[in-house]
Amino acid sequence: MMPSQDPVAEVEQLRSAVAKYFPIYDVNVSHRAVTMMVNVSPDTMEEDFDRLRIDLKEKGFIPYIRYKGGEHSVTIVRRPPLRRSNLWINRVLVVATFLTTAIAGMVLWSDYSGAASLWSVENFLLGVVSFSLPLLLILGTHELSHYYASKKNGVEASLPYFIPFIPPLGTMGAFISLRDPMPSRKALVEIGASGPLGGLAVTLPIALIGLYLTSQGTPVSGPVEEGAMYIMFQPLYMLLGLLFPLQENMALHPTAFAAWVGFFVTAINLLPAGQLDGGHIAQGMLGDKAKYLSYATAGLLIVLSFMFYSGWLLFAMLVVLLGLTHPTPLNDISGPGPRAKAMGAAALVVFAVTFVPTPMMLVSPDHSFDVIVEDSNITVAPGGVAEFNISLVNTGNVDSEITITLEGNLWPWSGSVAAGGEPTSPPMAVDLAYNSTVHVKVLLMVSDDAQEGDLKDVMLKASGPGLVVERGLRVTVA
Template structure:
């Protein structure tokens, strides 16, 4: 009996090697590097030796997304919640990825744990995305609108407008900016942070609102959900986001312990996360 038990334990340990996670990480690294190279005007079929030029974009974006998910993972472990390592999602798109996620394998015990798990990812990702955006803007070029033909026009948040004015000395409407790949990756990181912090459903923002104002989650979640509909006429992606949230549910599942109070430090973290949402939210992210 003991020998069989030892064999079973060893088999379980062998199965725990994160082969799928590692494989997706490597594939997504190459898909984002390819996307970055294409953004630089490289034809990967004709110029495969120049694909490395996508590294600044790839490394920056992967670091932001990875830090976000590792933040969730470490907070989950610290609060006794079983969670998987991050799953990166490669994609043949402008960005080379659809992001990353972790899966919770056990219920979240109480509001303190929920809040810390909810804020950890966005704050960790923001800490990387902010300096990346600042450095990238320093490396970016200001161009006259007549020099910019085609391409995609990116929307701006309160934070991005402030950084653009401070670093480059221009407003969103006074000139066009040719973003450095690092700045573009930082822009994506800040945008993804805002998406995750939308205070509805089971998004990170939904977790935070449920922790801070349990009764208010029901109403705020529906207000935000309805508010995104008109924005969908300016950027169709909001319709997809609304549909995804609807499928996964606007209601927040109950916790094992709903009575454990938050201390002042928890509340400050939650408020910081909500402020990050306000300054990073972009109503119309893309204009083609």
Template sequence: LETLLRSPRSPRLRLQGLLYLLTCLTTFAAGAAGWQPLVMGLDDIAPAIAAHWPRGLAYAAAVMAVLSAHEAGHFIAARLHGIPATLPFFIPVPVLLTGTLGAVIGMEGARANRRQLFDIAVAGPLAGLVLAVPLLAVGLLAGGPDGDNPFAMPPLARWVQGLVRPDLPATAAVPPNALFMAGWVGLLVTGLNMLPLSQLDGGHICRAVFGRAGNWVARGVLLSAIAAVVIAGRYNWVVMLVLVTLMGVDHPPINDDGRPLGRIRTALGLATLLIPILTFMPEPLRLD
């Protein structure tokens, strides 16, 4: 991602603006279509937009707010530490399930020391969760009684549901709505980003907390994930594992100036590494 910083500024800004607008459109279409796990033709999507455009607007606004908060956390923390960083590159997808795969920023991570790397990495997920969890809660409150919901509920979502909807059984499902889905996507994206691997947010935090030993933690996590996928037959995660492996499991070098991370940052880092567990969904979407 550091190569993004070396691209010319004006074309880069135009690309970022275009990707942002495209992601607004794809998330709007996803919400209007009712979060379908497929690519729909114009003949199919046009009636859905005409009938459900308010839902599409609500979902697009909410999910873009979550993703923007996440990336703003990274960007502001990087600027405060004097680490060059780009504005986010949003990732639109034509599949009308979520309409997006999140966003990324470019950053000169090699210039950051452990404390700076930690602050930049942790700011994004926490900022995103500050919006995602309340949106999920409001979506659960606005939802009807127990109904059909093909989207899995991770432990954190179940806990939130127990707080805001004590009238529902523990295993109940609220039919998806715009705010619920925006919060759900926020949990999914944050959980995946917080895996302690490579240049994911969790990988940065792992490197900051454990130093060079973080590479061994990452290797252990990847091997454990591969074993779990094979044993449990969860082959829907193979693409994710391949992408992480291609990114490189080990964290790239940083400016390790020998300064300790400190007790507060270490405790917070260890706590945030629990986020993937709290937001993990073995099968995010049931297609039966």
């Protein structure tokens, strides 16, 4: 034991506390701990140990119960002194996170509504209502569910700490600080699962509201902007979307995006690794074997980062930094129990319907286009002009510049290209806007001395960023 004014009396006090619940047949005392070999009643062991834990907590001690070599032992150590929590930190962080999510909401609302100016009172207020408040409600409910589950299981915990961040999210989430070791596998599952399940209960109605508001909008059009990103709906979100069928290219309402973030955060927290909520649940359900699932999860995230979404590598690093193994609860002998098992199973189902391998992806600029020739074989008289009508069709998602050239031996004939103006000698640059078609004329002037039966083959080449399209043109002299 750690030094005290009367070590002998202190050991005797601890012996009496343990003997109240478990018969003792041997006692070992060290500088840091007292270990007592005890007999237990399997039917009441969990309840007896929890009462002992509460009794010793009031005296400033922490007990562990273990089973090894056919014997049960209770080891008691001093409880580290707890620093008093400063609620001002929680208050400052929640205010800061409110402001950063409000700014994120303002940006989202401005983009969604097409507002002419970003910095306006209207954008700020609508950003708060449509994004900031729904997102903070989801995150706050998640953490408060952890908090109340901790209290229910006799574990000291802090109120939520929110983490402000830059747009487009405005926050990196929130967390609570557990100030006691986990008492049992049951507590691990209940505390771990309560956050995702509580957060989900709030996310579902927010998602329905967001989908309804999205369905009332109008489809967006226009080229893809540089840095644009797509988000992938989770299976659960897709199922909810059946209630509000959306037209193609509908702009996502900020409230719907807040719900998407809620589902994403739920899936991340339920990864069965280390100190994440899923790690708590796995440890409670599987015991020491949970470490292998944690290793596999970290490895799978690394694989997914190369196959689907590079951001998984960051989460894999975070899991490793926080620790792949989970501390053993004070009572690692008793199983989680029916209620905790049901919560664990529910959490597994929630993870299955909220996880996607590619949650988001950058939109790559697509400069594809097509070249349509109305008639590629024209017959003209000597000295005449063969006029080919060409359509350039933008089939990509951005504006493009197309260069038109003519290849082949035209001499002594000549060729020119026109796109709504005077014909000019090729090459010619044509601006091809998103979702547009530009009509081009290719003019081949036949020489006066051309003979009947003469023909020339010319290759029309249209070159854009990363793509070249060729079409053959033929002129026959008649």
